[in-house]
Amino acid sequence: MMQRKTVGGLALGIAIAALSSVGGSGFALAQDQQAANQKQLDRIEQKLDSLIERLGTAGQQSSNGNDRLPATGNDGAKKQASSEAGASLGYQRGALAIARVAPAKKDNLPEIPADSVGSFVYIGGAIPLNEQSRNGVLYTGLTSVELQGWLKIAEPGRTQLAVEYRATTGSNVFANAGCIASLWLEDRSIGSQHGEIPMPAREQKSVSFVFGADLQPGLYKLRAWLACTEPRDLRALYAQLLIKTPGDMNLRMIDSGELLHQGS
Numbered sequence: 213m214m215q216r217k218t219v220g221g222l223a224l225g226i227a228i229a230a231l232s233s234v235g236g237s238g239f240a241l242a243q244d245q246q247a248a249n250q251k252q253l254d255r256i257e258q259k260l261d262s263l264i265e266r267l268g269t270a271g272q273q274s275s276n277g278n279d280r281l282p283a284t285g286n287d288g289a290k291k292q293a294s295s296e297a298g299a300s301l302g303y304q305r306g307a308l309a310i311a312r313v314a315p316a317k318k319d320n321l322p323e324i325p326a327d328s329v330g331s332f333v334y335i336g337g338a339i340p341l342n343e344q345s346r347n348g349v350l351y352t353g354l355t356s357v358e359l360q361g362w363l364k365i366a367e368p369g370r371t372q373l374a375v376e377y378r379a380t381t382g383s384n385v386f387a388n389a390g391c392i393a394s395l396w397l398e399d400r401s402i403g404s405q406h407g408e409i410p411m412p413a414r415e416q417k418s419v420s421f422v423f424g425a426d427l428q429p430g431l432y433k434l435r436a437w438l439a440c441t442e443p444r445d446l447r448a449l450y451a452q453l454l455i456k457t458p459g460d461m462n463l464r465m466i467d468s469g470e471l472l473h474q475g476s
Contacts, residue, residue: 304475305468306333307361307434311344314354314442318390321406321439324358334359335468338378338450341440356439357451361473363397363434365427369458373402373425375438376452377409378418382445385412389449391440393421397432404437411443420454422463431472 309332312325330349334357340346342354349355365371375393388408395402405421438451454463455470 302474303362303431303472304333305471306335306473307359307471308473309334309339309347310358310360311347311349311351311355312358312439313351314341314356315439316441318406318441321390321392321441322394322404322437324437325356329355333473334361334453334471336453336466336471338452339438341438341449341451342442342446343448354440354442354446354449356437359434359436359438359453361434361471362431364431364470364472365429365457367458368428369426370424371427371458372422372456372463374420374422374454374456374463375436376418376420376454377438377440377449378416379409379413379440379443379449380416380447381411381413381443382447383412383414385444387411387443389440389443391419392437393423394437395423396435397425397427399433399435409440409443412445413443416448434471 310328311330311332312328315321315323329351330344330347332344332347332349339357341357344351344355363373373395375395377389377391379389388411390406390408392404392406394404402425403421403423405423407419407421409417409419411417436453440449440451442449453466455466456463
C-alpha cells in the first residue's frame with residue numbers, strides 16, 4: 213500500500229513538472245514571436261523613413277532644376293542661346309541671303325525657286341534687287357532674296373518685323389509691280405502679304421508689309437522670302453528688313469547684331 217502511494221506521488225510530480233515545462237515553453241515562444249514582430253515593424257518603419265527622405269530630396273532637386281531653366285524663344289524652340297553662347301557655337305553676324313531669279317508673273321510670287329544665282333551675308337539695310345553685283349552676285353537681271361539665319365531678341369514682348377520695297381522707274385510704265393513678303397520663325401509662318409507698288413514711279417514709291425509676334429529673349433530661326441515682279445523701265449528696286457522691339461518707338465532698320473548665321 214505504501215509502495216503504491218509512492219509510485220502515485222512520483223507520477224503526479226512528473227506530470228506537474230511536464231505541465232510546467234510546457235507552459236514555460238509556450239510563454240517563451242510567445243515572447244520570441246512578439247520580439248520578431250517588433251523587429252519587423254522597426255525595419256518597415258526605417259524603410260518608410262528612408263523612402264520619404266529620398267522623395268523629399270528628389271522633389272527639391274527638381275524644383276531647383278526648374279528654376280535654372282534658360283529662357284527660350286517659343287514653345288517649339290530648342291536652339292535658343294545668349295549672344296555669348298551663340299559666339300561659342302559658331303554664330304556670325306548677319307543672315308545668309310540667297311539670290312534667286314525674280315518671278316515673271318504676280319501669280320508666281322509665293323513660289324520660291326529651287327535654283328539660285330548667288331548668295332551673300334545680309335547685315336541690314338537696303339538690298340538692291342536689280343543690281344546684286346554690289347553684293348558680289350554675277351547676275352544682271354532682277355532678283356528675289358531668301359533670307360536664312362537667326363533673329364536675336366534681347367527683351368520680352370511684342371516684336372514687329374516689316375519688309376519695305378522702294379522703286380523708281382521711268383515714265384513709260386503702266387502696270388504696277390507686284391511684291392510679296394513671307395516670314396517664318398522657328399519654321400512657323402508668322403504671315404505672308406502681297407501688294408503692289410503704284411506706277412509710274414518717277415519719284416520713289418514704296419509698299420510695306422508688317423508682321424508681329426510675342427517673343428522672349430533668345431535666338432529664333434528666321435526665314436524670309438522677298439520678291440517683286442519687274443516693272444517696265446525699272447531704274448531701282450530695293451528691299452529692306454525693318455524691326456520694332458518693345459523698347460523702340462518706331463520701326464527701324466535691322467542691324468547685323470540682331471541677325472546671325474552659323475558660319476564654318
